[in-house]
Amino acid sequence: MQSTTIKHWAEDDRPREKLIQKGVDALSNAELLAILINIGTTEKTAVDVAKEILGTVNNDLHQLARLSVKEMLKLKVKGIGEAKAVTIIAALELGIRKEASFTKKQVVLQSADIARFLKAKLQHKKHEVFAVIYLNRANKINHYEIISEGGITGTVADPRIILKKALENDAVNLILCHNHPSGNLKPSRADEDLTHKIKEAARYFDINVLDHIIVSEEGYFSFADEGIL
Known part of the structure; x- marks a missing residue:
């Protein structure tokens, strides 16, 4: 045998x-x-x-x-x-x-610089997660945090919480991010509305929303790259 x-x-x-x-x-x-x-x-x-x-x-x-x-x-x-x-x-x-080992020393110049980091962080999540990257004036990462986690149907990101944390972390630029567990990268109308709501609220604090990136196992979608920010 x-x-x-x-x-x-x-x-x-x-x-x-x-x-x-x-x-x-x-x-x-x-x-x-x-x-x-x-x-x-x-x-x-x-x-x-x-x-x-x-x-x-x-x-x-x-x-x-x-x-x-x-x-x-x-x-x-x-x-x-x-x-x-x-x-x-x-x-x-x-x-x-x-x-996901994207260090704070690295400067974010375009969506591709940060998309790999975000994809690694969020693509394996079974439910929808909303996260924010807080950057300083030189576009270096000060802080990364998951703001909210929802069920399979979605999640809610409160602009007040996002901006409060931006002030706490001395951030002048933000990159919003969430995942689509379904794999579909196309933003929904709700995704677009939330992005513009946060962008308008941040403007009153002289904080810029540089991008909103959607990630899944299929890749990523950048609002900035697509000209819809």
Whole structure:
């Protein structure tokens, strides 16, 4: 009977050894996940277990990153207990935070400068979230904060809260942002009305709304780039 444990594979096929010898780019998603899983079951290798768990989310890492520990355990993949679920989720969260590591030293000159940061922060949210980036006169980030989180149907952003925090953080420029969990990037009429409401309110405090960016797994939409701010 052929063994199913990775230690009996050819060294070149073992995920850890393959990573060391050929680099991380040589590994598939399943092989990288197998390194986190570490040990499979009596019937399956860690790579087989990794393939199975990826199959439950249509091989979509974005979907996998959205799962909580309880949700991952509900998939009932043999070989994935609470400890391994925690390890996988922690690793995916590190990847998200790496993508979102936009430092305050960087200057925001255009939507593309900040869209990647916002996409990494918000694209995995299952419900709609409204966030604001507060910038100083040099367009460097002073502060980032999620202002409100709603249900699946939407969220409400209060201009008074946004402007209060702008004054607290010595911000002279703002970038508004929210996500569309549905994936659709087109702004709604309510999105446009809220943007103009906040922009008009900010004007009385000599604060500029530079952009409103909508993000999803599909990409981003910039009000400024589209000329509707």
